Structures are given as C-alpha cells and as structure tokens.
Amino acid sequence: MKRPCVYVVGIGPGEEAMMTGQAVRTLEESDVIVGYPVYLDLLGERFREKERLSTPMRQEVERCRMAYEKAMEGKTVSLICSGDAGVYGLASLMYELSPEYPGCELVIVPGITAANSGAALLGAPLNHDYCVISLSDLLTPWEQIRRRLLAAVDGDFAIALYNPSSRKRADYLQKACDILLERAEGERACGYVENIGREGTRVTVCTLKELRERQVNMFTTVFIGNSQSVLQDGKLVTKRGYRL
Amino acid sequence: MKRPCVYVVGIGPGEEAMMTGQAVRTLEESDVIVGYPVYLDLLGERFREKERLSTPMRQEVERCRMAYEKAMEGKTVSLICSGDAGVYGLASLMYELSPEYPGCELVIVPGITAANSGAALLGAPLNHDYCVISLSDLLTPWEQIRRRLLAAVDGDFAIALYNPSSRKRADYLQKACDILLERAEGERACGYVENIGREGTRVTVCTLKELRERQVNMFTTVFIGNSQSVLQDGKLVTKRGYRL
Numbered sequence: 001m002k003r004p005c006v007y008v009v010g011i012g013p014g015e016e017a018m019m020t021g022q023a024v025r026t027l028e029e030s031d032v033i034v035g036y037p038v039y040l041d042l043l044g045e046r047f048r049e050k051e052r053l054s055t056p057m058r059q060e061v062e063r064c065r066m067a068y069e070k071a072m073e074g075k076t077v078s079l080i081c082s083g084d085a086g087v088y089g090l091a092s093l094m095y096e097l098s099p100e101y102p103g104c105e106l107v108i109v110p111g112i113t114a115a116n117s118g119a120a121l122l123g124a125p126l127n128h129d130y131c132v133i134s135l136s137d138l139l140t141p142w143e144q145i146r147r148r149l150l151a152a153v154d155g156d157f158a159i160a161l162y163n164p165s166s167r168k169r170a171d172y173l174q175k176a177c178d179i180l181l182e183r184a185e186g187e188r189a190c191g192y193v194e195n196i197g198r199e200g201t202r203v204t205v206c207t208l209k210e211l212r213e214r215q216v217n218m219f220t221t222v223f224i225g226n227s228q229s230v231l232q233d234g235k236l237v238t239k240r241g242y243r244l
Numbered sequence: 245m246k247r248p249c250v251y252v253v254g255i256g257p258g259e260e261a262m263m264t265g266q267a268v269r270t271l272e273e274s275d276v277i278v279g280y281p282v283y284l285d286l287l288g289e290r291f292r293e294k295e296r297l298s299t300p301m302r303q304e305v306e307r308c309r310m311a312y313e314k315a316m317e318g319k320t321v322s323l324i325c326s327g328d329a330g331v332y333g334l335a336s337l338m339y340e341l342s343p344e345y346p347g348c349e350l351v352i353v354p355g356i357t358a359a360n361s362g363a364a365l366l367g368a369p370l371n372h373d374y375c376v377i378s379l380s381d382l383l384t385p386w387e388q389i390r391r392r393l394l395a396a397v398d399g400d401f402a403i404a405l406y407n408p409s410s411r412k413r414a415d416y417l418q419k420a421c422d423i424l425l426e427r428a429e430g431e432r433a434c435g436y437v438e439n440i441g442r443e444g445t446r447v448t449v450c451t452l453k454e455l456r457e458r459q460v461n462m463f464t465t466v467f468i469g470n471s472q473s474v475l476q477d478g479k480l481v482t483k484r485g486y487r488l
Binding site: 010012016017018019020021022024025060061084085086087088089091092093094095096097098108109110111112113116117119120121123124125126127128129130131132133134139140144147148150151152154155156157232233235237238239240241242243244 | 254256260261262263264265266268269304305328329330331332333335336337338339340341342352353354355356357360361363364365367368369370371372373374375376377378383384388391392394395396398399400401476477479481482483484485486487488
C-alpha cells in the first residue's frame with residue numbers, strides 16, 4: 001500500500017495561469033481537495049469533479065485534520081492555500097500536527113505569494129532586500145508587529161504588507177503608517193495592489209503620507225519602498241544598484 | 245503596428261514544472277529569449293527553436309539593452325531571470341532604462357523565488373514575517389548588508405539569505421553568521437537548500453552555530469529561523485501561532 005501523503009499546495013493569487021505546472025498536476029492527481037471556501041471557488045470549473053472539503057475561517061486546525069484524516073483513509077489529498085503554502089499558509093500548522101498522524105508524508109508545493117505577484121503589477125518594488133509583514137493581530141501581538149515595522153525601516157528594507165485591513169481592523173494600515181512615519185519620510189514611495197490575479201485588479205502608487213489616508217480592503221497587498229525607491233510613470237521601482 | 249513590448253519573465257528555480265502557466269505561454273509566444281547563459285540552459289529543449297541571446301555575468305545592462313532593441317525592431321521578446329524577475333532580477337533595471345526606449349511596454353511575469361521554493365523543501369521556515377537579504381556586495385556596500393542582518397534579528401524575522409557564497413566571497417556566510425550571532429543564540433534553528441529545482445538538490449538543517457562552519461556553494465539558499473522556529477524531524481518550521 002502506498003504511504004499516506006498530503007500535498008500542501010500554493011495556488012498563487014487566483015487565476016490558473018499563475019499556478020505552477022507542478023501545482024496544477026498535483027491537483028489533477030488528487031482525489032480530495034481541502035481548502036477555505038473562497039480558495040476552492042478560485043479554482044474554478046476545472047477541478048469541480050474532485051471531492052471538495054472546507055471549513056470556515058478560523059477553523060484552520062480542523063481543516064488541517066480533515067486533510068490528514070482523508071490521507072490516512074488512503075486518498076490522495078491536496079490542501080490548498082492562496083499564494084504560497086509556506087507564507088502565512090498552512091504548511092507550518094501541518095508540520096505541527098504531523099506527530100499525531102505517524103507515517104503520513106507532507107509535500108509542500110510552492111506558489112507565487114502576493115508579495116511577488118503584486119510586485120510584478122506595481123513595477124519592481126522588491127528588487128532589493130525586502131521584508132514581508134502581516135498586519136493581522138489575530139495570532140500575533142500588535143507589539144510584535146510594531147517592533148517588526150520599526151526594524152524594517154531601520155534596516156532600510158522594502159516592505160510588503162499583508163492583511164492590511166479587515167472589517168474589524170479598518171484602521172490598521174493607518175496605525176502601521178504612523179509607526180513607519182516615526183522613522184521614514186512622508187515622501188517615501190509606496191503603492192498597493194487590490195485583487196491580484198482576480199477580477200477588479202487595481203494598481204495605485206502614492207507616498208507614505210498619502211497611503212496613511214487610504215482605505216484599502218482585505219484583498220490588498222501594500223508596498224513601502226526603501227529610502228532609494230522611486231515612483232516612475234505610475235510604477236514603484238526599487239533599484240538594485242547597477243551603474244548605467 | 246503593435247506596440248513594442250518586453251516581457252521580463254521569472255522562470256522559477258529551474259525545472260519547467262515550477263514555472264507558472266503564464267511564464268510558459270509567454271516564452272512560447274516569444275520570438276526572442278534573452279538571458280544569462282546558465283538560465284537559457286535551464287529552459288532545456290522546449291524553447292530551442294527560439295532566437296536566443298545572452299551576455300556574460302556583470303553585463304546585465306547590455307543584456308537589458310539587447311532585449312529593448314529586439315523589441316523596438318518589432319520582435320516579441322522575453323528577458324528571463326531565475327526565480328522571480330523582481331527579486332534581485334532585471335525588472336528594476338529594465339524600468340531604469342525604459343526612458344531611453346519610449347513607447348516600449350514592460351510586462352513583468354512573476355516566478356517562484358528561491359526563498360519560497362527553498363522553503364517548501366526545507367519545511368515551513370518562512371511561515372511568519374520574513375526578510376530576504378542578499379550577501380552579495382557587488383552592488384551593495386557590506387555595511388548596508390550588516391545593518392540589514394542586525395535589523396532582521398532585532399525584528400525577530402525569519403530570514404532567507406541569497407548569494408551566500410562565491411569564489412571570491414568564500415567566507416561571506418561565516419561573516420554573516422558572526423553578525424547574526426551578536427544578537428541571536430547559537431542554537432537558533434537554521435537550514436539550507438542546494439540546487440533547488442535542479443539536479444543534486446540537497447536539504448540540510450542545523451543550528452546557527454553549526455551553519456557558521458559550513459561551506460556552501462553559490463547555488464544555495466540559506467534560512468535562519470526566528471526565535472520561535474524549531475527543527476522537527478529534519479525540517480525547519482516557523483509557527484504561525486495557531487492554538488492546538
């Protein structure tokens with residue numbers, strides 16, 4: 001009998017063209033696809049015939065157990081995550097739970113995370129050293145987020161911000177900008193991308209001072225340039241340092 | 245006549261299965277593929293019939309101009325980068341040069357960068373806030389690299405290190421570890437992946453103290469956990485913080 005296995009698959013930002021060949025093939029070869037309902041919908045018609053299982057938001061532990069249990073029954077299981085499975089995705093939680101399912105293998109299939117898919121639409125904001133920071137304080141104390149924002153400015157990193165807003169955290173981007181503005185100039189080049197790889201994609205550039213006043217939705221990735229980044233014809237560009 | 249356009253395409257770590265559908269289709273539809281010779285070789289047989297142009301290492305500016313000039317002649321041109329085109333790739337340099345080629349459009353096609361493809365092989369090292377830092381001082385003063393390494397530890401970020409070594413910089417990983425060890429404990433969970441997505445892929449976990457003594461080659465991506473990361477059955481795992 002084959003060894004039980006769960007594939008933890010990053011499906012990228014949304015449209016199938018942005019999945020890797022490896023991710024598409026893994027889903028094709030799966031009996032069961034487990035995921036958050038919104039992500040299952042993103043897959044579209046192509047995988048409709050698969051057994052599909054989901055749990056609501058904040059029931060990630062149950063979702064992971066569901067994937068393990070189906071695998072222990074002998075099914076080939078893909079647990080899908082938006083973007084990359086290892087960037088705020090379920091890869092680490094699956095490893096944490098793995099001692100409870102001895103003999104079950106885990107294979108992580110990477111995908112394009114929003115930092116990189118968003119950057120491609122915005123120009124080249126992360127073309128030098130960069131940080132990725134989530135503004136969600138559901139699992140991380142705000143003091144830790146604050147410490148990371150300040151360290152990112154101190155190191156002069158370009159920054160990609162995930163989860164900049166939600167219904168309950170409408171002012172979090174503003175709070176983050178205020179922290180950044182303690183040490184970065186108001187004219188710092190910034191930008192954001194809404195609905196990457198989905199209907200209604202929209203790209204905006206602005207300064208850090210302007211960003212503070214913007215209301216963005218939860219499907220937005222925000223980019224803060226480093227001290228050398230520039231706005232150029234509607235694009236945010238962070239130079240690598242080549243001599244021209 | 246169609247508007248001239250260069251596609252700057254991230255081809256991921258190497259094997260075609262790790263390219264996105266969008267990247268494969270873009271190369272298929274191109275007349276000319278421009279790239280560093282090693283990256284052209286990574287593409288394998290599939291795109292052999294295309295016109296292929298390259299320049300040696302450190303002639304990146306000339307390579308970019310070559311891509312622009314072919315596009316201005318009316319050819320459909322893909323300029324390829326390993327990993328993601330916007331992570332230490334040629335996307336920003338193409339934007340810098342764009343004023344010299346008025347009317348030529350740039351489209352950035354993202355790919356899986358080594359931070360994410362390497363993380364998938366190593367476990368889940370970047371599953372919380374993380375930094376990406378290159379140890380190459382060809383274009384960045386070492387003092388800036390040092391400053392970023394310290395800021396990354398101060399912010400308690402997980403870290404992916406690119407370009408950890410080269411023939412002329414054989415001791416750079418050791419130097420970087422010494423800087424990290426000024427503020428991080430020797431038992432910090434770490435790991436590295438050699439030849440991601442290519443022949444000879446090898447995954448190793450170790451502590452920061454042990455990492456300092458390792459000699460890695462230039463096709464290696466190094467991962468430093470945050471203060472909460474753990475080594476678990478040969479994997480490096482950075483928890484997101486779910487309650488079990």
